Every structure is written in structure tokens, then in C-alpha cells.
Amino acid sequence: MSSALKITVILSLLLSAGCHAAGTAPRKTLAPFASEQALSSYLQQVQARQEALLLKQQKLQRATAQYMAAPPPAPPAAPMVAKAAPAASAEAAESVTNVQTAGVDEGGIVKLHGKHLVMLRRGKLFTVQVGGNALQPVASLDAFAPGSDPSGNWYDEMLIDGDTVVVIGYSYSRGGTEIGLFDIAADGKLAYRSTYHLRSNDYYSSRNYASRLIGSKLVFYSPLSLNLRRGDPFGGFPALRRWRPDAVPSDFKRIAPATRIYRTDDEPEPGTSLALHTVTVCDLAQRDMRCEATAVMGPQGRVFYVSGESVYVWTTRRGSDSGLFRIPLDGSAPSALKVAGAPVDQFSFLESADGHLNVLLRSEGQGDAMWDGTRGRGDMALLRVPLASFSDGRDSAPAGSYQPLPGGGGYGLQNRYVGAYLLYGNPGNPGRRKADQAWPRQPLYAVRWADGGSVQALSLPHGVERIEALGDDAVVIGAQGKDLYFSSIRLGAQAAVATRYIRADAVQGESRSHGFFYKPQAANEGVIGLPILGADERPGLNKSSASVLYLRNSGLQLMELGALAARPGQPPDDGCRASCVDWYGNARPLFLQGRVFALLGYELVEGALKEGQVREVRRISYAPVAR
Template sequence: MIRFFGLPLIALVACACTYSQPTALVPDVPEPPAPLENRFDGYAVPEQDESLAVFEDPALEGLRSPALSRFRTEAEFADWLKATRAASEARGIGQMYPVPLPAAPPSSDMAMSVGEPQAMEAAPSEVMVTGSAEPESDSNPEITNNQKAGVDEGGIIKQIGQHLVILQDGRLFVTDLMPGGQAGLKLADRANVYRSSDEDTWYDEVLVSGRTILVTGYSYREEATEYTVLNLGEDGKVTRQATFYISSNDYYSGSNYATRMIDGKLVIHTPIYLVGRGWWDDLEIPVIREWRQEEEDGFRERTELEDGRPLFSATDIWMPVQQTLMPVIHTVTVCDISGVTDTSIPACKATAIVGTETHEFLVTKDAFWLWMSPSGQERARELREDHPHPECSSGPRPELSNIVPSALVRLPVDGSKPGVLGVRGEPQNQFSMDMDAGTFRAVLDWRHRDCGIWVTREETDLTFFDVPLDELGDVLLDTAGGRYFDLPTPGASAYEARFTEKHLVYGAREGWGSWPPSDGETRENGRAIIVPVDAPASPVTVELSHDVIRAERAGPYMALTGYHDDAGLSMSLIDLRADPRLSGTMTLQGRYESETRSHAFNSRIGADGAGLIGLPTVPRSEEAERWWWWSSSSDMSYIAAAADGSLSEAGMIDATRRDPDLPSETGYACEVSCIDWYGNARPIFTGNRLLALINSELVEGALQDGTVTEINRIDLTAPLSEER
């Protein structure tokens, strides 16, 4: 985008006379700017060499911009897409959809904006309430086990003042924690987020900011992510403010959360696939639109923004810095939801960059981090005698030269210019990445370029990576930026990793699942690897009496859960306060972990290292081997940590188990979103109280003589005096 500033030049014409004549003012009108050059007009990709992978074939170099650069015109984007499509088809990699792009939004002062979100502030220091939390505020105490301080993750339960807001079945259940000014539990309201039981919509995540509630859902009828903005009154009653949509394919992720809230602003990543794998990828460039008028049957009439307002145009998209024939437009949208009503849509800003389909992302308070790697098809090449196939399941550790090049991209949430860096290796999920104190860090899978992405080694090879933020720049160099340190293998193929400010801790298990051992089965003992982030060449290995299916931060500790045999779930604490050490291990006899998402774990650990840990468990039954989408009830188990890091069992709150095939005792019926994809059990620590969400029950417990005992329980499905 080019802008011309300044006033017309003024020429003063003087007459050579003995008296003064009026001066003629003649504007020097500038010539109109020349049309921007279309770099892909008539561009033809040279013949490709299929003995080379996509990422290294020089024939494809012209389809990327090594320096950060936006597409100049709509026509240039269309011609780039046409050329990339032809190259993809020639190589036999999928079918690309010719995605039309809208024109730039009118009256926009910034290339990628619909409204003007403000820049984010620096992240405050962390405290020891949950895995990573900020100091609690009066309006929204932190009760979620978030990965990063200052970045609230979409979940199923949040707090506003003295009320808990719970999302289940497409409904909000509001519980008053101080009814009549006294500590207790009272169902204050139950409100449907959906408008009609005929809707094909799944509602998964809730976020709060002040007294504003944001509920995220996906509507298959609208082919869009739905955001409903509601308000919670001081009396605990919910009122709807607005509903708006951002077109996308289903945002749902089995490992990451779709939405974040940063300083009252919604942050979401929307990938737009340009290569078709099936009908679900036939997408258009995202628009934001609202629904205003509702009819009795729940169907809604569009507003005057019938087609929505585009979040960006072609000239807002950053070109790919990597060679890719399976391009994806990675879009990060930031929306200010404050003051949104049913007559407006939020002020949103979107940053879009073309990258690879294979990616992982991390959200910190001021940036969205994308680690992008070539897909499996983009790694393929015809191996010849001078390139024998490597031994993928075992053998020597791959050399740096045999690792596929990737790109680390920083997309600031304030919409400013991205930064890029050429890197090697791949993080397995968002928990394999961290940014703290001006340094980005990651633990990376270290896989030979000719080994498929689904091929696992008997003992995984891992690498520690770090880089100062100032090394990210405008140009993607064909080098491995940052530092790389070989890490000890955790002894198995599937691993769990977590960062703190000072350490990386990881452990492993055989296979990707988290199921307990079958009757009589015994598993190999595991190990925990503790890596000081300031001295990654000096890791410490601690032997465990169980494998590792979960790793979570708990105050000054890293909590690791896993199994040795069918006796029950084991937990170990790694004390990170001084020299890392195994401080305690215990086994919950006859109990098995039932929810593996990070939010299902929570803790309250004091400054002295003593406190409680809560996590959902089930008895030995079919429930112990259930899949992660089941909605059966879990119990809530508590484990006490002493000041020295030793562990002891601290009781359990039992769930009320009902036969799901029998009618509800309260007459309650679910109509929409009746599968709890994100689970339905959460340990909650707020103020000096401890509570447990257990399916459709909210239970309060108290720690008495070292044991948690139940003191109050309410059924969220019980009738309200005024049904809403």
C-alpha cells in the first residue's frame, strides 16, 4: 500500500514591470502513480525436480518472498494462487480452490483493521495459584490452569465477582457463591446461548472480561465460528447483547484451545486452507457479520451487512516466506468486545500470512507465535542410491543437515509487522513452546527429513531450542537460526513437556494414549528430564516409578502423572526451587485419570510449597478406558503437597452417577451441544474455597484434618423459579 502526502507545489509567477501585478497561482499537479507491478502476471513455474522435496526445489523459489512482503494487488494474489495451483497439480499435491478475495474494507486507516485495538501491555509476574496465573482481580479471579500469565484460555467455567459461569449443553449455568451475603451455593440463573433446538451448533468455550461473557461455538449451518456476547448482572442474571460470526471451518482442537482473552480482547486463530482435502475445506475468506432480528422459530434475518465485513483483503496478506504447495492463510483476529450490542459488530483487527498447513501455535500476552513446517507431501522426494532411506525407528540421531527447515513467525497482537526466523525441528504442541524474558524457547522433535511425520522412533530424539526475540527479522534465511542442544531421550516415543520461567521438564510413555494398564499389565518405569533454560547443555535426569501421561506446573513443582501397573494412578512432584529433585510420589489406589486436557488439572500451592492438587478420576471400570469425548461423570481426587514436596492422599468428592438411559430425575433435557468435547469436570480454587464441577453438579469441599470433605452440593439441572 503506497500513500502520497504533501500539498500541491505553488509557483509564484512575477511580472518584470515597474508596477505590481496580481500573482497567478498555478498548482503543480502530480502525475498519477504508475500501476503497481504484478509480479505473477503470466508467471509460469519451471519444471520441478521430484528427486527434491517441495521445500528445496529451486523451481518453486519464485512462489515465495524471502523478505516479508504483502501482495500488491488483488490480481497479483489471484495470479500467485493460479501459479501455485498449477505447480501443486503438476506435482500431484491436492486440488487448490480458487478463493475469491473481497476488496479492502472502506474507510480503513490501517491495512488489516476493522476498528483499532490498542497495543497490549507487558505481562505481569506470575503467582502460584494455578499452572500459570496472574494476581486475582475483584471482577474475574483466575480459576483456569492457563499456560501463560495474562492470557486467559477459553474453557467451560469462569468467575465474575461472586458468581461462577458454567458452560454446558449450549447453556450458561450461573452459581452464586455468596447468596444473601453468606458463603454458599445457589443456582442464580440458567440461560440458553442457542436460540433454537434445531440449530446444528456446538458450544465449547466461555471467556469473561469484567461482567461481559463471550461464548464460542461452531455453526455448521452458517459455516462459521459463532460468538455470543452476554452480560451478567449484579443479581446473577444473564442478558444477551449480540451474536456475531467469523467464517471458518470448525475451530475445534483436541489439544489446543480455540480462543484467548487478553486485556478484554478476544484473540483467535483461523486457518484458511487453499488446498482442498474434501468438502469441509471449501472455504471463503473470513468475514465478520452479525445477526440482529430473530424470528419465533429461531431462524434469523441478516442485517444490512448481509455478506459480512471482510477481515482483510488480498493486499493485507503477507506472502509466504517458505516454499509450499499446500498453502494456508493463517489469520489471527483480535476483537474488542467491550460495548458490543445487537446493533453493532465488534471492532476487530486481523493479521494474515500465507504459510504451511503443518503448524503449532503459542499465544503470549503480546504475540501469536506460529511454528510452520512442510507437510508430509511437501517432504516427499524420490530417493536414489546416493540418498538411501534412513532407519527411522532407531539408529543414530539425525544431523542438523537432515532436518526439514521450518519457520518461526511472530504475529504481534497489536497488528504491527511480523517477524520471521528460519529454524529446524518441530514442537509437538503449544506446551512444547514458551516465551519468557525476551527469549523464545521450544523442545523439538528431531526427525530425519525422509522419515514420515507419523513414524515414531522407539525412543524419541528431542532438541532444546532458544533464540532472543531480536533475532527475528524481515527475511527468512536458509539457515538454522537460534541455538540447538541435544536432549536426553525420555526413554519412549510419546512425551509430555512443560516450561516454567527457569526449567523445561518432560517425561514419556509408550504409545499416544493415556489409558491405564490392563489387568496384570506392568509398564516400564519412566524418567523425568529437567533442563535449566539458562544452561540447556546441563540437563538432570530423575528416575520415576511410573510412566508419564501428564505434566503440569503446580506452584514451585512440576506434577507428573502416570501408571506402573493396574493398581492405580501415580503422581510425582519434581521440586524446582533449588537443585531439581524428586520430592514425592504416591499412588491413588484403584483410581484412574479420566480427563487429559490441561484445564482438568488445577492446584493451589502457597509460597511455602504446601497446598492441594485436584484432578478428575474414575474407579476401575469401563470408564477408566473411555475416550476423551465421553460425558460420563468423574469424581474429583485431591492430593496434598507438604512444604518439602512430599505427597499424600487428601480425599475425594464423589460424583452422583445416573443411568444415562433413564429420564432425568429433575426433568432436565439437553437440546444442543450434548457432548462435552472439552470434558465436564474441573477442580476450582477461588479465594479460600475449593469447589469441584462434576458433570452437572457443583460441589464445595473443605479441608479438615488433612482431608477434603464435602460441605455443599447443588444440581445445575434443578428447576429454577423462573426458567430462562
Template sequence: MVRGLLTVGMAASLAACASAPATPQTASAPLPAIDDKRLDQTTSPELVPYASEGEFRAYLRSLERLRDRRERYTARSSEIVVAAAMQGGDPLCEKPEDCPGEGGVRDVIVTGSRAAAPTSITNVQTAGVDEGDIVKQIGDYLLVLQDGRIFAINVKTMQLTDRADVYRHLPPDRPGKKRWDDDFDGADWYDEMLVQDDHVIVTAYSYKDDATEMSIFKLDQASGKVASEGVFLITSDDYYDVDNYATRIVGDTLVVYTPYALDQFEERDARPILRRWLPEAERKTRQARGTPLLDARSIYKPVLRTDDPTVHAISLCPLGGFDSKRSLECRTTGFVGPRKAEMFVSPEAVYLWTSAFGDREWWHLPGCDEDQAEDGAPLDRPRADRRDVAPGALYRLPIGSRAPGVVGVSGAPYDHLSMDERDGEFRALVDWRSIRCRSGYAEPAQNAFLKIRTGVFDTIFQPVADSAFTPLPSTGKAIVENRFADDWLVFGGRNGWSGDPPDPDTPPQSSKVVAVPVKRPKDALVIDVPHNIVRTERVGNDVIVNGYRDDRGLTLTLIGLGKDAHILSSAFLPDRYESEGRSHAFNSIVDEAGNGIIGLPTVKLSAESRRWWWRSDTSDLSFLTKSPTGQLADAGALAATPDDQVETDASYICEVSCIDWYGNSRPVFLNGRIFGLMGTSLVEARIDDDKIREIARIDLTAPLPQR
């Protein structure tokens, strides 16, 4: 996703999706790719890489010829089918006990990375898997990524110890410099930060280099100073995702996802490379040219029909013992498939779900003459048959050295939070809407629950059994917010993309929460809640859903999960509104006795509550307490900018990456202490008499203390 076009182009596209009816197929429309059997000559019934450069180039030529023909091809009605490999063969594992289990030949063996599970201080999806974010911890230091800079704060002394630019300053008098040239070198957006031992890894994107930039720093815990250990560039398209993160750490292994348009592989000189960034004077050396990230023998052939494929690349890069003299070495695997993809990382493996759901021609599918009733309301459609749900391929790439496996699936996950792995099972909440008859995102979501043993992943591409999918109730809403909590899946819904509160003249909002016991998904429970749902998050062993009944403020409802699922309590925050949409903006901590604290960014005016991805205004932080019986109570808020205090120091200048695509506010719970990052302020607080109270504040933009 190109961020430079997102604010206008993406917003317009989402608005169109939410309101426009599907376009019926016309006589001149091309046959959709998933219906075009001629594309079978470009797919494989088995998950195998290309044997040689010649075979890969033959695929490129063959696809180009088919594209030319498809432009002249007129559509005709046909049944949805998937690649030839899915049309035959027996389904995999009708029952879990039929699949290879623990100790089977397909079990994953994870290398030494398993012994060093990272510790996360923000809200992450899976324990033992750290996700890229803007706040991390090393020892006594909190590290904050903002404005292309790393801020290091000693939490024992509450002092800012360093502020290091991740981007590079160029010599102002360099030869050939023009008056309007930038004085910086590096990426346009510095997005995600990870830590491993004393190392800090910052992920960025550079449009000039068409590359993902990985900057590695080392924190000296004695001085609190941050020093560069090297910068590496991985050729890629922009990895930005409105919900997901491009990087993970599993033990000492860095996981990086980079997508590529297929035309980037047509010319060998233009193919993705991994190289160390070097100063301009050294860029003509062999080292500067880099090494190929992917060759044909590490790219797996498509198993799904698609005429507009993407190469989805997953790189696994060991970081143990890294120093400035080492190069970043990665094992990269590419999968050719439809553009739509979602990545999930467990402590065992990387999962990639690709789906024809997002193919560019899905709205041209035949067999649907009318998509809306006369009054413009979406039709009340029967539940989609599996043949009418988009086909997909789910890949599993072990973190260790094992080869990947694949299964044939249907539908698509709503986001990465829709997937989970536990106790040798892969589970997922699946969007089960028909791709033949859709009214954009106006009609209520249809849902299914997928559960398969991890042993079914194999090199032969076969569909999972129909019995692996369990129909689930609908929330009655078009958009789904979901979260796994060990043996439960909980999801709720809202009507549109926006997380804004309703307008004053809108009738009171309500929604339904569906709680699914993953061991008995047929026993899913439907719970009525008196507000819509803009966020679903885990709090200890329970789940909380946030939303709006009207424009007066935010309501949070805690749902207890045990033998059953039921509402424990609700709390209303008058004149407080959510302001950030990413999962890391929310955080909670629950002790062994069941006492908990919850924090999330909020603003005081409903007009400021746009949860858009480019929002860079500073939020406050609202806190709630949770009792052992699950009773929620409003604990007040920390103000981002107290009276008579400017947000940034007068001497501070943001030079690059000045839009906070990943947000800028985080509640952090660390060793019994409460911290809040709000824009460029880091606040320590504590709860006295059930109310949050500020006790210390650091302005990250103030001059560094002199030593």
C-alpha cells in the same frame, strides 16, 4: 479438524500412525513439496503481504499449474532444502548479545490491554493470558458452559441464578417449516468460554454456516442474569484441536485462530467474512452480508515450500467498552503456509509455528529403504541431522499494532505447551525426529531445545543459527508430555497416544523425565520414574507427572525445581484412573508457605479411563495435599453422583452440543474455597483432617428458583 468424523476416522488414523511403517518412495511417487525447487516461484524470501488482489490471484493460478505438473512428475532423490530464502544468507544471531535487545527497534509495545491482565481460575499455560474453557468467574459468580448453555451460580449463596441458552430457538410455526426441521438456530458445538469485565464470550462452530460463532453476553452482577449482547460469525474451517484452545484473552483483546483451506479464497464471494447474526427477517440487509475478514493485503506470502497450503488467520479483537450496539471489530492477519501449525500466546505476542512435518507426502521422502528391523521393532537410528528435520517457519505477531516477524526453524513443537516466552526470549521443545526415516510414532522421540531472543524476528526469512538448538536426551518413548515452569522445562514420555493404564498382563511400566534448565539447556537432567507419564503439569514452582506402573491405579510424582531437579515424593491412588486429557482438567494451588492442594478428574475402573476427546461420562474429582517439603498425600475424592442421586433433573433436556469435546469436570480453587464441577453438578468442599469432604451441592439441571 471435523468433529463429526473424528470418532471413527481420527481414531483409525492414529492407530495406523502408531503401527504402520513408513512407505518407501516408489518410482511413480511425486517429489515431496519440500524437495521441489519449482515451488520456489510461489514462495517469498521476505515476509510481505500480497500487494494487490491481482498478485494474490496470480499466486493461486501459479500454484494450480504446479499442482497439475506435480501429478505427472516422478520422484527422484534429492537433499531436503527449504525455501530459496533459507538456502542463502547468514544465520541470525549466533549469540544472544548480537540480537536487538530491550529498547531495540523490534521491541513490542503493547497497548492498554497490558494493564488489565485477566484472572484465571483454571490451569492455564501463561499468567496474564486467559484461555477458553468451560468454567469462568465474574465477581461472586461462577459461570459454566455446557450443552450450549451458560449456567450462572452465585458462590456466596450457592444458588443457580440463571441458565441461558447460547443457541437460539426458532418460532415453531415459522413459514415453510417441515416436520423434521430443527427448532434451533446456531452452532453445532459450543466449546469455549472467556470473560472480560462483565462480558461472557462463547466460541462455537456451525457446520451449516461454515463459521466460528462468537456469542457475547453480559452478566448483571446484581441479579445474576445473563443477557445476549450480540452474536457474530467468522467464516472458518472447524477450529477444534485435541489439546490447544482456539481463543485467548490478553487484557481487553480477544485472540481468535481460524484456519482456511486455500480454495476458500478462489471465489471472492466465498471468502471469509465477519458478520453479526441477525434474525431471518433481517438477513437481507447490508449489515447481514458482513465485511471481509481478510483481503489480499493482509495475507502474507508463503516463506516455506508447500503445494497444499493453508491460510492461518489470527484475529485480534478489542473488547473494552463493548455493548450491544457495537459491532465486533477485529484486525486479522493471515499467513500462507503448510497445514501443520501450532499457536502459542504470550502477554506480548501471538506465535504461530508452521512446519512441513505434517505435509501429506512426508512418508514418501526418498533416502530411506528400510524403516523397521526384521522383527518389526523400530531401528535404533542415529540422531537426525538438521537437514533431515522438517523445515518450519515461526511467526510472531505482536498484540499491539506492530507488524509481524518471522524466523526459519526446524522440527515442530509437540503442542502449544512446548512453547514459552520469558525475559525477551522465545523457548521451545522441538520434535527432532527425521522425516526421511520414520516408523510412524513407534520410534522414540528425539528432542532439541530452541532458544532465541525475540529481537531476531524480522521480515527477512532466515534460519536461526544451529547453535540456537541444543540436543536433549530422549525419554525412550514415542509420545512426549511437556511443561514450562519459569526457568525450567520438564518433559516425560509414554509409548502411545492412549493414556490408558496398562493391561493386567503387561510388564511394569517406567519412564524417564528430562528436566532442562533453560539458561543452561546442555545441563539437562534425566530422572527415572517408576511409571509411565500421561500428564505433566505445574504445581507452584515445581512440576508433577502422573502415570501408571500397572493396572492397579494412578501414581503422581512431584519433581522439585530449584538449583537442580529431583523427586520430592510420590503418591499412589489405588483404583483411581485419569479420565480427561486437557490441561484445564488438572488444577492446583500453593500458598506462600508451600502448602498446596491438587485436583484432577478420575474414575474408579480402568475400563472407564479412556481419555478420548468425545468422552462425555461424568468423572469424580480426586484431591491430594502437598506439604511445604513437597510430600504428597491422598486426600480422597468427591463423587460425581452420590448414591440414590440422579445425574440430571428429570425435566432437563440437552438439545445441542451434547458431546463434551473439551471435558466436563474441573477442580476450582477460589478465594480459599474448593469447588468441583462434575458433569452437571457443582460441589463445594473443604479439607478436614487431610481429607476432602463435600459441604454443598448444586444440580445445574434443576429448575431455576422462583423469584
């Protein structure tokens, strides 16, 4: 842990109540490389230093081996970077995605287009008509280019801009992020348009999403590890190509020239890989997609967060020294700060309207790639800095910008900003629950992020597995023994537990943020939806949740409305050819124009509120037939 997080601090005047930044523009920005030659020379210097260090290490190993009369150690195994593979109307404006930031849509598995729901599942797109009180499958189409080989590809996320459906996936066979564009008509019919490949490493995170949509701007974050020992280091730099059946590597065209690549004064850590943390912005307003990229150099560990105007990338190296980059979406130069510690995930960030960035930190962490977001640890702090304090990367966030917080950042930590509060807590024992198992009480910590006041520890009889907003208040969901608890939290001048609902013999069926949805209906009124399983069942990547549970929130009183359940039995044989594991889940609660749905694998179940209960009205299967 760094001294910046260990030290006991008194909040600086920057943190006092009523302090507002005069502006959010950084004092200085990072300087790009002046030319391709300047960039090449720098990479050669870095490579020379790394090779000198490697040679020194090899000599030391040989000397040690001779002294010990033992054979030299075997070379380290190559790091695993892939996912573990298995053997314009009011209707159109309605969102079905539980997003972190209003106006910033996130790639998901279900979206709404006019009178149709669009689903992405197991390598295919599907549309179902729901407008006009209908519930009818309409069309399906492969989520990959006709004639292409989809093996080794994962199609994970979907976004819709106007009449364009965007499918985002990762291709191990073609080496990068795959972007498929499809046309969708008013009648729900789908047509393939084009496919693009964006050079990148695997973007997968068990918590974050790779893509965002802001207006017609398609935004990607993608990491790129630099192999400086290859003949052409620029062969791994950000590039884009349009796919064609006879596509070759030379079709890739650089989209981040040297003059859009930046670094701070920090030198790469000896013996570790250097990464290009790349933000790509693509214009969907034109049928032929155009993209530009901005990249910053840093260590491999990363967490990124997208606000309405910028992408923030927090990079971590061994130990706790870190770098924080602010990359504007308008293509202007990034800025940076030297910082300490590591965020948990994207929910650790809040760019607040008072011109500050707020970040919950643990003293140790390696970012949120793959499952790393669950594994950080150590003491905790809240970093709060004015946006105007970002500069050319030479400055450090002052010690007074860190507020020490209680609670260890253990396995599976959950955190969320709701209104004026930052809430965080641990899930408790992550292992298999037992009927007679009593877990230690898990406090929910609540801190008003803007004023640096005291931290409240609210006693809960259950773990903290999910934190979600209920308007200006919150709900905390977690397990105790074999039961699933929902605790409503009132967030006024003080935070307080309001009421509690207990669903016996149940667990969450989805851990991703998109698995939950809250539909406000009036002030302090609304409906909660969450996929659940029986307590003896285990959530699985290819397993449909048994049901979606619905609760009514009335002034923070939580009352069960019932559940819409999946049909028992074996799922249909869909002849899956690609993306045959549900990495992003397959169950969602959906609320559309006063109607209630549950997406459960290949089933779409509609319910209706009758006599204070959700009761099934009808269901359809949109599953394809294996050929």
C-alpha cells in the same frame, strides 16, 4: 529428520549464560501483498503450478494403468476436517482456570464473575451463586442466538470480560467460528446480546484452546484452507458477519485485506493445500464487536502459542522443513524464521523474559489439529533463538540454536516449562492397563532451558501423563498398572524427585490442562485438585469423573485430603439440542476465597477442610429440565 536436528551442535554464544537481547524487535518483517491485484495474481500462479502438477500426475497414472492393463486408481477420499460427531471485586479477580501464561486467559468451560460461577455445558450457559457462602443455581440460557438452529454447532469455550460473557463455538452448518456475546448482571442473570460468525476451518485440538483474552482483546487463531479452484478464491478469506435470522453469505465482510496478508519466500509444496494461518483480534470494549485479522500463508500443519504480546504459529510441511511466524497482537507486521522439526503442542513454547523464544521439538510432526499433537515422533531438540533474530522469513535459525535432547518423541509426549526447567516425558503404554501389568520405567527429562547444560533423566516408576507447576517446583502424574502416581519434583540447582503419593485403583478423569488446578496458600504450601476415575473405568467424552481428588503440598510432601464424589446413577435428561458431547471435559477442581468445590457434570459439590480432610458440606444440581 532434517540435518539441523541430526547434527551434533555446540551451543553458540547466543546461548551462553548471561546473554540478553538488546531488544526484541525483529531485524526485518514480512512484506504484505501490495494490493488485491497482486494477491490475486500470486494465487493464480500457485493454481497454475498445482494444476500443471496434477495434469502430469494424471498422465503418469494413465500410462501406468495402460502398462499394467489395470483400471486407473480411484480418486482419493476427501480429507475429514470435522470432529467426529456422536450418534470488579476481589472475587472477580480470582482465576479458576489453569492457564499456561499469566495474564493470558484461555477459553474454558467454567469462569468466575463476581459472586457467580458461570458454566458452559451441552449448548447452554448456567450461573450459580457462590458469594456470601451461598451455593444456589440462578439462571440458564441457550448458548446460541434465539431463533437460530443450533444443530451442527459445537459450543466449546467461554471467556468473560467485565460484564460480557463470550461463547466460542464452531458451526458446520454456517461454516466457521461462532462468537456469542451475552450480558451478565451482578445478580447472575443472563441476557443474549449478539452473535458473530468468523470464517474459518475447524479449530479443534485435543490439547490447545482456540481463544485467548488479554485485557479486553479477544484473540483467535483459526486455520483457513485455500481452495484455489473455486471461482472466487477470496470467498474463503478471513471475514466476519453479524448473525441475523435472514443472514446470507454476502453478509460476510473481509477483515484481512491483501495488505494484511503475508508470505515468506517459500513456495507452496506441490500437491499440498495452502493455508491462511489467521490471527484475529476483537475489541470487546465496545458493545458492537470490532475485529481485525492478520494472516500468513503456509502449509497445513500447525501449532500455535499465545504470549502476552504475540501469537507464534509453527507451520509444517511434508518432511521436516518448517516455518515459524511471530504475529504481534498490535497489528504490526509479522516476522518469521525458517526452522526444522515440529513442536508437540502449545506447551512446547516459552517466550522468556530474557528476550528469547524456546521451543521443544520432535523431528517429525504435523501439528496439533484434532488429535495430531499425540502422534509426532523422532529425535528431539530444544530450539532457543533471540526474538530479535526473527526477520522477513529468508533467514534460518542457525544450527547452533538447536540443542539435541535425549528421549524419543513417542505417542502422547508431555512437556512443560516450570521455572528454569523444561520437563518432558512419555506416558508409556497408552493401552488398557491390567492389574498385573508392569510397565517399563519412564524417565522424566529435565533441562535448564536458558544455559544449554546437561540433561537429567529422573527415574520414575510410572508414566508421564501430566506435568504441572507447584510454584517453582513441579508435580508429575502418571499411571503404573492400576494405580495413579503423583511425584513431586524439586527444581533447584539440580532437578530431583522429592516424594511420591500413590492413589490405588485410579486413573486421571481429565487429560486437558484445565482439568488440574493448584491453589498456593503460602510459600511451598498449597492444595492440588484433579478429577479421577476408578482404574477399571474409562474416561469418556460424555462421562462425569467419579470424583475430584485433593492433595496437600507441604514442602513437596504430598498428603491426601480426600475426594468429592459425583452422585451415582444416570445423568438427568437435559433435552440437549447442541454440543451434546463434552469435548473439553466436564469436571474441574475449584478454589474460591478459601472454599473448595468440585464441578462434576451437572453437579457442584462443596467441601470443607476438617481435621486434615476434605469432607462434603453440600451439593446442588444445576441441570436443566427437559421440555
